Amino acid sequence: MNYQSHKNSDIKASFGDALLASLAPDGGLWMPEEIPFFKPTETARMGAMSFADCAAELASHFTDSNFSPAVLRELCRDAYNFDVPMVTLSGERLDPALAPDAENFVLELFHGPTLAFKDFAARFMGRAASHLMGTTKQKRTILVATSGDTGGAIGDAFLDQDGINVFILFPKGGVSKVQEQQLTTMGTARSNVKAICVDGTFDDCQQLVKQAFGDRKLTQDYSLMSANSINVGRVIPQSFYYFWTSLQAKAAYPKRPIVYSIPSGNLGNLTGGLIARKMGAPIDRFVIGNNVNDPFVDYLSTGVYTPRPSVPTLSNAMDIGRPNNFPRILSLFDDVYADVLDVCWGASFTDQETERHIRRVQNETGYIMCPHTAVGHLAMEQFAEDVGHPITKITVGTAHPAKFADSVERILHTDISLPNALAKVMKKKKRMHVMAPTLEDLTDYLAINA
Numbered sequence: 176m177n178y179q180s181h182k183n184s185d186i187k188a189s190f191g192d193a194l195l196a197s198l199a200p201d202g203g204l205w206m207p208e209e210i211p212f213f214k215p216t217e218t219a220r221m222g223a224m225s226f227a228d229c230a231a232e233l234a235s236h237f238t239d240s241n242f243s244p245a246v247l248r249e250l251c252r253d254a255y256n257f258d259v260p261m262v263t264l265s266g267e268r269l270d271p272a273l274a275p276d277a278e279n280f281v282l283e284l285f286h287g288p289t290l291a292f293k294d295f296a297a298r299f300m301g302r303a304a305s306h307l308m309g310t311t312k313q314k315r316t317i318l319v320a321t322s323g324d325t326g327g328a329i330g331d332a333f334l335d336q337d338g339i340n341v342f343i344l345f346p347k348g349g350v351s352k353v354q355e356q357q358l359t360t361m362g363t364a365r366s367n368v369k370a371i372c373v374d375g376t377f378d379d380c381q382q383l384v385k386q387a388f389g390d391r392k393l394t395q396d397y398s399l400m401s402a403n404s405i406n407v408g409r410v411i412p413q414s415f416y417y418f419w420t421s422l423q424a425k426a427a428y429p430k431r432p433i434v435y436s437i438p439s440g441n442l443g444n445l446t447g448g449l450i451a452r453k454m455g456a457p458i459d460r461f462v463i464g465n466n467v468n469d470p471f472v473d474y475l476s477t478g479v480y481t482p483r484p485s486v487p488t489l490s491n492a493m494d495i496g497r498p499n500n501f502p503r504i505l506s507l508f509d510d511v512y513a514d515v516l517d518v519c520w521g522a523s524f525t526d527q528e529t530e531r532h533i534r535r536v537q538n539e540t541g542y543i544m545c546p547h548t549a550v551g552h553l554a555m556e557q558f559a560e561d562v563g564h565p566i567t568k569i570t571v572g573t574a575h576p577a578k579f580a581d582s583v584e585r586i587l588h589t590d591i592s593l594p595n596a597l598a599k600v601m602k603k604k605k606r607m608h609v610m611a612p613t614l615e616d617l618t619d620y621l622a623i624n625a
């Protein structure tokens with residue numbers, strides 16, 4: 176599979192080159208030249224596989240000759256060694272025998288090591304990049320801006336990998352206590368993963384990373400690579416779980432159309448879902464939940480896209496005023512607004528509404544949602560009000576509530592127990608460099624530490 180710049184389809188690269196270069200030479204985002212389509216007989220076969228093996232088969236269509244089927248199978252089995260459950264709010268798993276009337280599921284994508292959906296992409300990307308480093312003997316410096324979850328997942332996936340240094344930029348006061356602890360306690364002082372606390376917002380962090388990539392000398396001196404969702408290596412693996420889980424849901428409830436609700440910020444997760452749908456996954460529609468940083472939901476209701484500065488909210492990982500993947504979404508629909516509307520529906524919610532929803536769901540069912548998942552679930556409820564026929568509703572659970580224990584405990588007036596791995600992290604000593612959001616400060620820091 177080749178990749179092309181979303182700005183100019185004549186600019187092409189192999190998967191490996193697109194992954195390592197992050198952006199196309201014209202500043203465009205890499206997109207697959209052609210998305211493979213699987214007929215129902217093929218999807219039925221793939222849905223019967225384990226998630227890891229289905230992911231490996233899908234990956235074989237998106238990678239290049241550096242990745243044999245055997246390499247991809249091993250890579251995916253190693254990366255995806257955790258559960259991908261769809262559960263009802265009362266805790267039953269998707270299974271018509273156990274939950275014959277169930278129609279309201281949460282796809283819990285937070286059972287990986289850093290307890291957020293970012294593990295799916297980061298663990299594939301980390302292993303794919305490391306495989307390429309081994310075969311091509313290259314070195315890379317990864318700069319990653321994080322609103323909380325990406326940094327942890329990337330740091331965990333790349334920790335102690337030869338030939339790669341990772342610098343995680345996070346906004347001061349803009350991530351949860353647990354996320355900050357995860358970001359700043361990886362490895363040792365000499366490890367290849369370092370945390371930088373930027374005195375600014377997440378948009379400032381993203382801007383700084385973009386500026387660094389726009390600086391030819393810096394890019395060349397350090398062989399910079401992005402691990403944010405501008406990198407197509409982050410987006411492709413996010414299609415795998417939509418593909419596989421929609422096949423499980425269709426097999427369980429064949430008559431009902433399937434709708435996913437995605438709590439969204441940079442729209443990387445939605446891009447993965449749209450790619451899965453194009454591959455033949457039986458997905459009827461996507462519902463997009465935004466917090467008050469809602470340029471995409473605004474675009475859906477007006478047809479006009481107006482990026483703007485972000486404001487801090489309870490669902491901090493979605494505090495994005497200029498979603499990186501918006502151009503990818505447009506290119507998947509050939510820029511036809513009416514076609515976007517046929518597939519995507521959106522709604523946005525205030526922190527007050529989100530808090531109320533977290534409380535209501537917990538009161539009525541006992542299920543505890545993180546603030547991001549709650550935004551997605553609220554959006555799904557609103558969407559379903561107007562649908563006159565039965566549908567299978569799948570809200571994407573993007574993070575474990577314990578990652579946002581500070582806010583969830585305040586909202587519910589109850590203690591949230593931390594999973595064991597997280598409890599250990601909370602005892603570690605934090606290490607980070609604090610700096611102003613300027614390219615000069617970043618350059619000085621890289622000169623000493625990269």
Ligand SMILES: Cc1ncc(COP(=O)(O)O)c(C=O)c1O
Binds near residue numbers: 291
């Ligand atoms: C917990 C959580 N939910 C939702 C999102 C939004 O995902 P995306 O940026 O792909 O739209 C993020 C991204 O950082 C996240 O960490």
